[in-house]
Amino acid sequence: xxxxVRIPAPLRPCTDGADELALEGRTVRxxxxxxxxxxxxxxxxxxxxxxxxxxxxxxxxxxxDVRGLQGLDTPVQDGDVLSIVPAVAGGRPERxxx
Amino acid sequence: xxxxACMLQLSAQARERLIAAARAAYPExxxxxxxxxxxxxxxxxxxxxxxxxxxxxxRRDRYVLDPDDxxxxxxxxxxxxxxxxxxxxxxxxxxxxPSETDRRAGWEGWSYLIxxxxxxxxxxxxxxxxxxxxxxxxxxx
Numbered sequence: 224x225x226x227x228v229r230i231p232a233p234l235r236p237c238t239d240g241a242d243e244l245a246l247e248g249r250t251v252r253x254x255x256x257x258x259x260x261x262x263x264x265x266x267x268x269x270x271x272x273x274x275x276x277x278x279x280x281x282x283x284x285x286x287x288d289v290r291g292l293q294g295l296d297t298p299v300q301d302g303d304v305l306s307i308v309p310a311v312a313g314g315r316p317e318r319x320x321x
Numbered sequence: 322x323x324x325x326a327c328m329l330q331l332s333a334q335a336r337e338r339l340i341a342a343a344r345a346a347y348p349e350x351x352x353x354x355x356x357x358x359x360x361x362x363x364x365x366x367x368x369x370x371x372x373x374x375x376x377x378x379x380r381r382d383r384y385v386l387d388p389d390d391x392x393x394x395x396x397x398x399x400x401x402x403x404x405x406x407x408x409x410x411x412x413x414x415x416x417x418x419p420s421e422t423d424r425r426a427g428w429e430g431w432s433y434l435i436x437x438x439x440x441x442x443x444x445x446x447x448x449x450x451x452x453x454x455x456x457x458x459x460x461x462x
Contacts, residue, residue: 229395229399231395231405231428232359232404232405232406232430232431233428233429233430233431234430235430236430242399242404243399279426281388283388283392286389286392286393288388288389304396306392306395308388308391308392308395309428310385310388310426311352311385311386311388311391311408311426311428312376312383312384312385312386312422312426313383313384313410313419313420313422313423313426313427313433314350314376314379314382314383314384314410314412314420314422314423315350315382315412315413315415315420315422316382316415316420316421316422317382
């Protein structure tokens with residue numbers, strides 16, 4: 224099964240600049256394992272030491288966050304699009320009380 | 322791809338859309354993605370796409386870009402031959418400078434455009450790029 228994997232700009236140094244890759248796999252984990260094996264340093268940016276997704280990284284299959292499905296064991300089908308989505312947050316400093 | 326500081330070119334339409342969203346959200350923070358074309362020294366922003374601020378209870382001083390909206394915007398950008406090249410957000414009643422919160426949550430490889438909103442009006446637009454441990458300002462044209 225061929226899955227299209229979308230790579231966001233901040234992670235493209237790990238994929239030699241590729242913004243999209245076609246990879247095989249039956250689950251999100253299998254696809255990510257192949258992606259990590261073919262990249263440089265992507266594994267440590269996406270997965271924690273215990274093999275779970277890092278808190279600041281989301282993975283979507285189509286429009287669905289895999290954390291709301293079966294996590295990394297979520298099955299994927301031929302033609303699915305898997306997106307790696309960096310968590311984006313921030314904000315101004317807290318107001319100081321007068 | 323531009324990983325060091327570079328110049329951010331902002332189309333008039335993109336600027337107007339960002340300003341409208343930042344004003345409408347005031348006094349809360351607003352956020353969104355910068356869609357355009359990456360370049361070696363200059364990044365060109367064609368669209369500033371607003372997204373939901375998913376911060377549950379601190380929208381006056383925090384933004385959490387809704388990842389569902391990111392995926393939707395990413396798909397639309399790619400379909401148009403464009404790319405998400407950065408993030409924008411507003412600082413209500415605070416300068417357009419990245420905070421420690423911004424630095425801790427920042428990603429190298431994107432531009433971070435910040436709008437200062439004072440009393441409901443956008444008073445400054447400045448762009449920053451995380452390089453190593455700190456932000457470096459890039460010129461906005």
